[in-house]
Amino acid sequence: MTARRRDVLLSAGAFLAAATLPGRAGSAQATGAAGGPPEVVLSGGFVVSMDPSVGDLERGDVHVRDGAIVRVAAAIAAPGVVRRDMSGCVVMPGFVDTHWHMWNSLARGLPQSRLGPFGKTMAPLARAWTPEASALGVRLAAAEAIHAGITTVHNWAHNVKGPDFAEAEREALAASGLRGRFAYGYPQALGEDAAMDLSDLERMRDRHFARESAGLLSLGICARGPDRSAASVWRREWEAARSLGLPITAHVASDRAAAAMGNIVVMHRDGLLGPDVQLVHATHASRDDLRLVAESGSPISISPWTELEVGYGRPAIADMADAGVEMGLSVDNMVLAGHADMFGVMRITADLARGLREDQGALTDRRVLEWATIGGARGLGIAQTTGSLTPGKRADVIAVRRDAINTAPAGTVDFMLTHAAQPANVDFVMVDGVVHKENGRHTRVDVEALLAQAQESIARLRQKAG
Structure with a gap:
């Protein structure tokens, strides 16, 4: 072993x-x-x-x-x-978090360094990351999710450098007892012209998710999508995911430059949106874009705290609501967000919508509460199982x-x-x-021991990354 x-x-x-x-x-x-x-x-x-x-x-x-x-x-x-x-x-x-990079929770509070902003700081750490660190990051995130009342997570595993990384994250998430989707991803250093490991994605589906015994977890893929990879690559990944019957998630229109590429229009035109394709951030999606997203049935996940912290801008939350888009909320990652707090995410979601519209009635508190619970469950395709206290649903x-x-x-x-x-x-x-x-x-986690492991691990990784 x-x-x-x-x-x-x-x-x-x-x-x-x-x-x-x-x-x-x-x-x-x-x-x-x-x-x-x-x-x-x-x-x-x-x-x-x-x-x-x-x-x-x-x-x-x-x-x-x-x-x-x-x-x-x-x-x-x-x-x-x-x-x-x-x-x-x-x-x-329980709250439903619709987009969480759980692996990098060990790097809490490192949004920038002497190397530069978020991307330049995280790149050497991502290269130094190990399967053990990924598993530990998921364990830490899962424990914080429980602390914060988050009972369902969408684990956006976007530093899968090999099958051992994917197995490490899946095993840690399964052991946590949370409900969730494991979104199989790609290495952070993967070039725009290279596809993710689609053969191992199929292996994981067949080994762990082909039967009812998958427990509380389901499988999907997190792809770089049209904003961050070549057309031939992301289209191939879309085709592979759909042939395997797996849902897809991708960051789209996160900043102005990405939105200017017009990829939401392309995806809609080519039938590459739909209830199985979740768009993350969409911070600069236009009203016309949002109309197409709603028409297609694609859900959107927003994380206003991190969208502000990383400099994407202010999400057009009221426009998203007006368009009728299926919405979910996200803590995103602890590197930027600092802590997993769905209460705080709900507050900034409601208040940004009102402030930007200059209208206190632009978005109700109950609507935001829906997005954090049953709306998130609908976006992940599990509303028949969780998201509300309905007789017959599972007790989350x-x-x-x-x-x-x-x-x-x-x-x-x-x-x-x-x-x-x-x-x-x-x-x-x-x-x-x-x-x-x-x-x-x-009741199930030795928090003191977990934190000691996390401190030791991130110290080693930072030393290794230089």
């Missing part, structure tokens, strides 16, 4: 070992039938279901059994079932304290969630019926 393989398995084992620790008596972590996910009633919280047929309940219960939502109602009698007191909390679906549930110094009192629950709450207010996190955070603390 190679050192790399051993390290990745040990990383996964750390997650799995933590998951087997017994829960406290009477807690939601109590083991269910046959050792499976627990049956529990999350009781007495302010329920924000994000399902119009269920609505909001000022005081409500959510019944979970075998990893699925059984019922949502004002009061649920379930004799013999553990009840978890959610009073003082908003109970809601979080509880956010509404009685904290920074959240009470609040005029509306929508304002509280989009403008007042922070990751530290996330008290409880459940993914597929399994508890990952309770009473504000991780």
Whole structure:
């Protein structure tokens, strides 16, 4: 067994070992039938279901059994079932992050250096990166996702330098217990005229994703697309992905120069947009571009904090909403964003839309909350599984304290969630019926040990990169 393989398995084992620790008596972590996910009633919280047929309940219960939502109602009698007191909390679906470069989370806070801005700083680090570092970056990001109430991630793996890098990220993500899509990518140093490793993409699909046993993960590809690779290359990658039945994601119209290339028009003309093709950023997409995107059904993922930090500009959020584009939100990467905070992403999304339109009513708090939950799930093609507290869907549930110094009192629950709450207010996190955070603390991750590994790893990488 190679050192790399051993390290990745040990990383996964750390997650799995933590998951087997017994829960406290009477807690939601109590083991269910046959050792499976627990049956529990999350009781007495302010329920924000994000399902119009269920609505909001000022005081409500959510019944979970075998990893699925059984019922949502004002009061649920379930004799013999553990009840978890959610009073003082908003109970809601977990957040869906639609674009996250999880591998480089170890490089938090290195948006520029003596080498120059973001791209020039990250290039030598990306060359020095190892499969072990990629796995550790995913583990760190996954732990922070749980801390922040993000239960679904779209892992944009855009430094896959070989099959061992892809396996390392996939294994770490699977071991985390998060729901998500692994978007198989390319090496950062790949030339514009060279295609990504399409043969290994097919191998990974056949080995890990060809059956129902793929667990909580699905597979897609992250491509450089028409803005960042030659036409013959990105068209070949599109054709390969679609022949394998895999969804595609690419950064498009991120800056003015990219938008001026007119590639959204080309993609629409040639039938290369659609619900299976997610566009990321689209910061400088025109209103005509956005009309074509909406017409095609392609979703857009935006990350306003990083779009500002890296200098792309201000996304035309209100125009995107007006066009009827399927929208999702993103923390993007920790190098630029600093931390994974979907509450902060919602706030800047709402307020940028209003400020740029000079209209406080340009975008409602509830609309932004939709983008962070059920809208993101629709964009990733998993709205039948997650994104709302709907009976029959999987139990991806979080509880956010509404009685904290920074959240009470609040005029509306929508304002509280989009403008007042922070990751530290996330008290409880459940993914597929399994508890990952309770009473504000991780239940499956040794955070202290993980941070020590991360500090040691990035120090080595920086030394190696020079």
